[in-house]
Ligand SMILES: Cc1cc2nc3c(=O)[nH]c(=O)nc-3n(C[C@H](O)[C@H](O)[C@H](O)COP(=O)(O)OP(=O)(O)OC[C@H]3O[C@@H](n4cnc5c(N)ncnc54)[C@H](O)[C@@H]3O)c2cc1C
Ligand SMILES: Cc1cc2nc3c(=O)[nH]c(=O)nc-3n(C[C@H](O)[C@H](O)[C@H](O)COP(=O)(O)O)c2cc1C
């Protein structure tokens with residue numbers, strides 16, 4: 094992650110969140126490393142802007158005490174459902190993986206400030222690694238029926254650990270996969286490939302999530318192409334709303350606290 | 366079916382025909398509360414008004430306010446631990462004057478009495494915050510004596526009852542509202558600290574703040590939190606806090622506000638029976654933002670189940686006295 098000094102707070106409205114006991118409709122593996130959870134929430138599905146997140150907790154007496162922040166992977170306002178995708182990492186996500194379809198989760202959302210797409214943008218480049226891609230799929234959802242062209246570089250350890258390619262393609266995005274396994278995910282190789290692909294007709298906006306190295310690359314590419322860059326970052330959270338001050342994006346400047354990731358982010362302008 | 370708990374039931378549940386609805390009111394050292402449920406400092410903000418009816422609460426409590434602006438601690442500031450959480454947020458603050466100008470109004474608009482939590486790194490700083498807030502319209506102050514005190518090598522005030530008395534007496538002298546003193550659980554004898562607070566003029570004591578703790582990342586050979594240690598809260602601390610409430614309530618005549626691990630109406634009953642007059646809910650709100658409103662709605666049924674017409678009749682009804690000295 095780039096240092097906090099490089100982050101700028103975006104403007105833009107945040108919809109009023111709701112808190113619901115939502116029925117889980119689908120809970121299943123998506124690949125060897127990730128799982129999909131679909132829950133019913135017409136309110137969140139309708140209100141969520143691209144890049145926003147929810148706070149999610151299973152309803153158990155003995156489970157985790159804190160809810161976990163999860164990016165909204167896709168939302169379908171017509172069907173009233175929201176999908177999230179997560180890796181099973183620790184106690185929180187292990188408890189989530191035990192929730193079966195038909196059970197309920199406590200969900201609060203939509204939360205935070207999402208990605209801002211400028212009116213005059215004609216082309217957007219998404220740079221995502223691993224589960225970080227989940228923060229950006231909603232951008233492609235929003236742009237699917239517009240003239241804005243979306244290109245995406247999806248990075249992962251190996252082919253099966255790349256998620257989102259199908260969702261992005263369904264939104265007419267131009268998808269490139271790069272992996273550690275085939276040696277294509279190194280930053281110099283990705284940089285070279287993107288120069289070749291986009292120097293002639295570069296994107297006006299670069300959006301990134303999931304990797305500090307890709308974040309630095311996004312800043313470099315933005316400088317080269319005179320584009321703007323935005324990054325979605327993570328922080329440990331408790332409330333997700335802005336009152337617990339658990340999620341500062343850095344260590345502050347002596348008297349002033351750094352921006353709060355849940356309230357001022359999770360998407361920030363990357364100063365280039 | 367999605368059940369919305371956004372619109373958590375307001376007010377009281379229907380009473381059984383044979384009994385009038387229970388009286389939920391409690392009296393907290395000159396402060397009349399509609400019911401005993403309020404949030405714990407740092408675990409609540411006006412943001413929650415989007416997610417629950419906030420005006421059903423007995424009171425609301427602000428995050429601790431310092432005299433001058435502070436950035437708070439390094440990250441990570443919070444993490445999950447066994448049946449609880451560990452936090453070292455470090456109390457970032459906008460400073461008392463700015464809080465009075467731009468922060469307090471958000472709480473005042475919620476429709477419940479406002480308790481402002483105040484802190485300081487020195488005796489003079491506590492007094493300055495009390496001065497800055499004089500006449501600001503809040504219902505009470507809560508003095509957070511668990512802040513590191515720079516005049517005392519960073520030790521918290523409550524490890525020295527005399528120093529704490531000086532702070533509390535000064536705040537009481539500067540304040541026209543009731544003053545609560547929130548004790549830390551680190552004390553050898555909670556009873557002595559509660560007595561010192563009462564003698565200095567406190568209207569009530571809150572028992573207690575979070576418990577000092579450590580979470581370790583063995584792979585990195587580092588503490589999980591940027592500050593090293595932090596405070597443990599949540600279900601793990603409930604029996605620890607209950608014991609301290611019991612001991613404190615034996616030691617003083619002023620009311621005790623119970624705090625630590627509460628997440629249900631049944632937990633509220635346990636604290637009242639142990640000696641608390643009111644309760645604060647902290648960590649549990651994070652996973653269930655509308656929880657406090659649900660607890661308030663369940664209180665009449667709780668009173669009926671326990672056979673009392675007035676919820677206050679539960680206070681300090683534990684039949685056994687502590688064998689330990691309070
Ligand atoms: C805005 C936002 C969106 C997120 N979206 C996703 C997503 O779409 N898919 C996904 O798999 N994960 C996502 N995460 C991370 C997720 O919340 C989990 O915390 C993380 O996957 C760790 O898993 P765990 O909770 O099982 O770990 P545990 O070991 O149970 O976590 C221990 C503690 O550390 C905190 N923690 C550990 N790692 C992280 C992390 N990376 N980010 C925040 N807190 C952490 C936990 O909240 C908890 O308090 C997101 C985080 C944020 C802040
Ligand atoms: C994130 C967080 C922030 C807190 N901030 C404060 C604070 O500013 N002032 C204070 O007196 N107590 C603070 N506390 C302590 C709580 O008010 C409460 O005493 C403690 O968490 C125990 O209650 P619980 O188990 O219900 O959370 C904080 C606790 C948490 C978890």
Ligand code: FES
Pocket residue numbers: 329330331332333334335336337338339340341353354355356
């Ligand atoms: S998670 Fe509580 S302020 Fe951001």
